[in-house]
Amino acid sequence: MNILKTYKIYINGQFPRTESGRTYVVNDAEGNPIANVCQSSKKDIRNAVQAARKAFGSWSERSAFNRGQILYRMAEMLEGRKAQFLEELTQQGQSLEIAKNEIQLCIDRIVYYAGWCDKYQQILSTVNPVNSSHFNFSVVEPTGVVGILAEQSTGLIGFVSQLMPVIAGGNSVVLIASEQLPLCAITFAEVLETSDLPAGVVNILTGSADEMLPTLSEHMDVNALFLSNVDAEMENNTQLSAIDNLKRVIVKNDDWTKEDVQGISYISLFQEIKTTWHPIEQIGGATSTY
Amino acid sequence: MTESNNNWEYAPSLEGTSHIQLKEKYDLFIDGKWVKPSNNRYFDTINPSNEEKLAEIAWASDADVDLAVKAARKAYVEVWSKMKSSERAKYIFRIARLMQEHARELAVIETLDGGKPIRESRDIDVPLACNHFFYYAGWADKLQDAFPNRMIQSLGVAGQIIPWNFPLLMAAWKIAPALAAGNTVVLKPAETTSLTALKLAEIIEQSGLPAGVVNIITGHGDTGAAIVNHPDIDKIAFTGSTAVGKLIQKSVIGTAKRVSLELGGKSxxxxxxxxxxxxxxxxxxxxxxxxxxxxxxxxxxxxxxxxxxxxxxxxxxxxxxxxxxxxxxxxxxxxxxxxxxxxxxxxxxxxxxxxxxxxxxxxxxxxxxxxxxxxxxxxxxxxxxxxxxxxxxxxxxxxxxxxxxxxxxxxxxxxxxxxxxxxxxxxxxxxxxxxxxxxxxxxxxxxxxxxxxxPASPFGGYKESGFGREGGLHGLEAYLK
Incomplete structure (x- = not known):
């Protein structure tokens, strides 16, 4: 007889149960129960935001090189756990071949964004030729705490495609997993946990988006939201509750299973531009003649 | 030192106003023509330094806004989006030059209408406004170089609402990048400071810019709301208070309008x-x-x-x-x-x-x-x-x-x-x-x-100060797909 696994949630680098004590059952394609999953609550969302806020400062100030190393480590850890992801995806109704492709694409995509960590800044930043004696430059900085509602139709590639550009750019994250296909999200938390990602940079909750998303989008300590393929009503409600602190709300209707649905543009969605004016001393009349 | 040496007083040194030309009554600048407001309403603009009336300003209604948006749409579809980008650049350069030629007049009117010291409008506001057009003019035929990794495209009609603190400069910040990126414009200045935007409309008229590419309509908050809510506008650019910015953000929910907001601060x-x-x-x-x-x-x-x-x-x-x-x-x-x-x-x-x-x-x-x-x-x-x-x-x-x-x-x-x-x-x-x-x-x-x-330095905020940048290469982003 198989042991039914209980999937916990991931907050601040730990795997607690939901504070609400609620779970729901995830079934396989034939309707047989395969796991118990946490039905997270609003309180869990608030705890996760708190953890993400706390982690933001040190993560955003890590060297870009170091962030790249950690993301690459995630790809390595995912590679080593392929079998578990494969089992979960197929249990949840995916064909073997499609599941294999999905996992491979995830690994490739993580490697892809790992490589971006220390490069997008050079593409998105500028030195600005101002008409005064200042060295003026614009750099990108992460927006802050980003709430992600995972693509609901896929178990792995959707949320990985959303998550990677956000953390590659130095943001911290509260992620609501696919309600019907949540298993890989929690297993992915184990990948994160073994990749030297600092606690709290990514927090993953399972449960009902309808219940949790409003709390996330109203939360005054969340700076941006990233939604994927949601209906107009959910998009509009989210936009409305995001107004209070002017969250940046990004809604993408992309097919994440496509190989080319990735790029620096996904990183720049969660970056702010900072322009600095630094004085240049002007003494004497000598010019650089050489 | 004697007592009088401690008491420095400057003799007044007033900037002359004889060289400026102000009409008694200003209509709306729509489709390259001066159009009376449909319900014939006007309001006074006063000089805040002495409370004297300067001119009467048209108060645009919803119907007038609609007329302006239609003109902008027509100009976008028929002229501006089809024009060779280097030609577009030349029009914007021409506006910059004409502004420079009218610099002193613009400075004096800015000071009369808004109350800011002539030293600032003469040395800061007006030169920066001219330079902004000059800067963005050069971008018009280099957009693909600015964004080499994607296919860029203009948005369409931009509705732009600006504040009263830097009236001409804000008009420049809004209009110049929008035009350079290939969009057409409906701009509304703040109700207390319409005059320099209207003088800019005269300059634009003089520049021979195709009719309808820039429309300048005046009015109060209801006029601004009509712009924000107009269904045929593709982009709203707003500079002003955080409270109004949030209202605008709310109004565009469920529409395809893009928004950039430059809001308040407590720096x-x-x-x-x-x-x-x-x-x-x-x-x-x-x-x-x-x-x-x-x-x-x-x-x-x-x-x-x-x-x-x-x-x-x-x-x-x-x-x-x-x-x-x-x-x-x-x-x-x-x-x-x-x-x-x-x-x-x-x-x-x-x-x-x-x-x-x-x-x-x-x-x-x-x-x-x-x-x-x-x-x-x-x-x-x-x-x-x-x-x-x-x-x-x-x-x-x-x-x-x-x-x-x-x-x-x-x-x-x-x-x-x-x-x-x-x-x-x-x-x-x-x-x-x-x-x-x-x-x-x-x-x-x-x-x-x-x-x-x-003009080359991107400006804009984090958090509740808004989103989007104005100035520099980054400022183009707000007007491109």
Whole structure:
């Protein structure tokens, strides 16, 4: 007889149960129960935001090189756990071949964004030729705490495609997993946990988006939201509750299973531009003649 | 020294107004023509320095807005989006040149209509506005070079709503990048400061820009709302208060309109103990009293390191006593008129809140004209971080001063605001500048200077100060797909 696994949630680098004590059952394609999953609550969302806020400062100030190393480590850890992801995806109704492709694409995509960590800044930043004696430059900085509602139709590639550009750019994250296909999200938390990602940079909750998303989008300590393929009503409600602190709300209707649905543009969605004016001393009349 | 040597008085030096041409009544500039408002409503624009009427301004209705949007759409589809980009550039260059030729007239009208010192409109607002057109003109045929990794495309019709604090400059910030990126425009200036936008419309008319590419319509908040809610507008660009910005954001939910918002601020100006103090005092004055403090990025929260606080505050008070408050047309004037009666009462309300909160107030003991709207430069010391006057945007010549001991402490305090528009850092040490500037959560940071602007320099905020940038390469992004 198989042991039914209980999937916990991931907050601040730990795997607690939901504070609400609620779970729901995830079934396989034939309707047989395969796991118990946490039905997270609003309180869990608030705890996760708190953890993400706390982690933001040190993560955003890590060297870009170091962030790249950690993301690459995630790809390595995912590679080593392929079998578990494969089992979960197929249990949840995916064909073997499609599941294999999905996992491979995830690994490739993580490697892809790992490589971006220390490069997008050079593409998105500028030195600005101002008409005064200042060295003026614009750099990108992460927006802050980003709430992600995972693509609901896929178990792995959707949320990985959303998550990677956000953390590659130095943001911290509260992620609501696919309600019907949540298993890989929690297993992915184990990948994160073994990749030297600092606690709290990514927090993953399972449960009902309808219940949790409003709390996330109203939360005054969340700076941006990233939604994927949601209906107009959910998009509009989210936009409305995001107004209070002017969250940046990004809604993408992309097919994440496509190989080319990735790029620096996904990183720049969660970056702010900072322009600095630094004085240049002007003494004497000598010019650089050489 | 004798008594009279201590009492420096400058003879008034008034800028002449005989060379300016103002109509008694201004209509709407739609489709290259001057059009009467459909319901024949007009409102007065006054000179806030003496409350005298300057002209009557058309009050555009929903029907007028619709007419303007239709003209902009037609011009976009038939002319502007089809035009060779290098030709588009030449029109924008031409506007820049014509503005330069009208510079003095624009400066005087800006000062008459808005109350800002002529020194500022002449040396800052107008040249920057001209340069902004000049800068973006050159981008028009280089857009693909700006974004080599994607196929760029213009958006269509941009509805643009601008504030009263830098009327002509804000019009330039809005119109120039929109045109360069290939969009057409419906722009509404603020109701208290329509005149320079209308003069710009005359310049645009003179430039031969195809009809309907730029439409300038005047009115009050309802006119602005009609622009925001018009279904055939692709893009809303707004500069103004955070409260109105949030209303706009709400109005566009469920539409395909893109939005960029440049909103309020409560920016920290930080003086460290190794700063050159006299220079920093000038920076404090420029940070908060420039344009009567009607500046979204004004350095309205001053943080002074404890060890030098006494000296800085003493020197600041001394410096403030030499500020000239009065007729904006006088070239000696440092602080002109408050833009409107409403704004003056808002500022006075906050000053009273500050007093009631228990902060210590200091005001300049100068004469102020009996007519017109004026506010004495004001500072508050002994202010709590949580006090209303150090949390909310006042948009006037009112400074709050707090002290700090360590750099970590001042970073925490400076970032403790829902806003994130700008900040200033004063220190002699380069590495310290970069430590602070990289940790302050704000879109524009000035080191050993304040309130500097340039067409090539992106401007805009973090957090509740809005999103999108104006100026520089990044400023094009707001007008491209």
């Amino acid at each position: 920290a100006n930080i003086i460290l103990e190794d700063a050159p103090i006299d220079q920093a005092v000038e920076g404090i004055v420029n940070g908060i009293f420039f344009n009567q403090g009607h500046v979204c990025c004004a350095g309205s929260r001053l943080y002074v390191q404890e060890s030098i606080a006494e000296e800085v505050i003493r020197k600041l008070k001394q410096r403030m006593q030499s500020l000239y408050v009065g007729n904006p047309l006088d070239k000696n004037t440092d602080v002109g008129a408050i833009n409107s009666k409403e704004q003056l009462s808002t500022i006075e309300k906050y000053i009273n809140i500050g007093i009631n909160e228990g902060a210590d107030m200091f005001q300049v003991e100068c004469e102020i004209p009996s007519k017109g709207f004026y506010c004495r430069p004001t500072i508050f010391t002994n202010v709590a971080q949580s006090s209303v006057i150090s949390q909310e945007e006042i948009f006037g010549p009112v400074l709050t001063i707090q002290t700090f001991r360590t750099i970590d402490e001042v970073i925490q305090k400076a970032n403790n605001s829902p806003y994130g528009l700008a900040a200033g850092v004063w220190t002699d040490k380069g590495s310290r500048i970069f430590n602070l500037t990289s940790k302050l959560r704000a879109g524009v940071i000035w080191a050993n200077t304040y309130n500097k602007f340039d």
